[in-house]
Amino acid sequence: MNDGLTSVLYIEDSPLNVIVMEAMFEQRRDLRLHVAEAGMPAWRMSAKLQPALLLVDLNLPDCHGSDLLKLLRMRSGWSQVPAIAVTADSDFDALAAGFMELWAKPLDVRRTLDRLAQLLPPRPHLLPTGELGGATIDPAHGGARRDDKSGMAARSRHGLSAASHQAGQAGAGWMR
Numbered sequence: 001m002n003d004g005l006t007s008v009l010y011i012e013d014s015p016l017n018v019i020v021m022e023a024m025f026e027q028r029r030d031l032r033l034h035v036a037e038a039g040m041p042a043w044r045m046s047a048k049l050q051p052a053l054l055l056v057d058l059n060l061p062d063c064h065g066s067d068l069l070k071l072l073r074m075r076s077g078w079s080q081v082p083a084i085a086v087t088a089d090s091d092f093d094a095l096a097a098g099f100m101e102l103w104a105k106p107l108d109v110r111r112t113l114d115r116l117a118q119l120l121p122p123r124p125h126l127l128p129t130g131e132l133g134g135a136t137i138d139p140a141h142g143g144a145r146r147d148d149k150s151g152m153a154a155r156s157r158h159g160l161s162a163a164s165h166q167a168g169q170a171g172a173g174w175m176r
Contacts, residue, residue: 005032006120007051011042011068012086013061017105021055024109028116030123039063039071046075052120054083056099058092066097073098082119 008031012018018035025033034049036042039062054072058065065085073079085094085102094102103112 003032005030006123007032007034007049008053008055008120009034009036009042009045009049009051010055010086011036011039011060011065012055012057013037013059014057017057017086020107020109024107024112024116027113028120028122031116031120037061039068042068043071046072046078050077051081053116054081055086055103056083058085058087058089066099069098 008025010018010021010033012021012035018037022033022035025031034045034051036045038060054069056065056069060068065087069083072081072083083099085092085097085099086105086107087102088105090102090104092102094100103115
């Protein structure tokens with residue numbers, strides 16, 4: 001699975017959350033998002049991957065994300081891979097469980113893209129030209145993407161595309 005792109009493993013059982021994350025990763029063409037819907041599929045995938053980042057939901061159907069992280073850390077080369085808890089449980093002590101930080105759901109898309117850029121700096125020759133993050137997911141219009149500069153709408157392969165939630169959205173946040 002080495003196509004020259006930086007791999008990120010996202011373990012998430014909610015199809016909607018996966019669609020949103022995939023839409024964000026469409027803005028980062030230098031990254032390859034691998035998705036597992038539960039702990040066991042993630043474990044099987046881990047035999048073939050060497051990701052640069054782990055994004056782990058906590059309440060998986062077959063295990064808790066913190067238990068999965070402990071298991072994944074036993075894989076050769078995985079002990080130092082940065083891991084982020086992606087969860088609606090904002091009271092979870094991510095640091096004590098071995099995560100570097102917690103991203104609280106619902107994710108603020110612009111902040112998520114910014115944080116990805118800090119953790120995994122873009123490789124400019126693989127990114128599309130133009131400014132990133134200038135669109136908004138608009139569920140009221142069937143998931144159409146509206147470019148904030150031109151006002152034109154476009155649709156990604158999932159009906160959603162990456163960009164930012166409105167700045168005043170309650171409950172979106174980061175914890176370190």
